[in-house]
Amino acid sequence: MNIGMSGLLIIVFIALLIFGPKKLPELGKATGRTLREFKNATKGLVDEHDDVIEKNNKIEKS
Known part of the structure; x- marks a missing residue:
């Protein structure tokens, strides 16, 4: 699964909208x-x- 930079930016933007900038850290x-x-x-x-x-393995070798 290759998200890429644009996909990562969309995910971060959606996370900011849902949780707000104070909760994200x-x-x-x-x-x-x-x-x-x-x-x-x-x-x-x-x-x-x-x-x-x-x-x-040690037991088998003995």
Whole structure:
């Protein structure tokens, strides 16, 4: 999905109309926090999965 610059400007304009200029920075911060937490949780799951696979490989080699 390729939005492009014009599509991005339309989205920002609509967001300004809906939420107003005062609420937009708060929404941006909340979105950033949410994405950061999601990334950390996903990384934890991937690390846990890799540990289990590594442990299974060690057991199979023994």
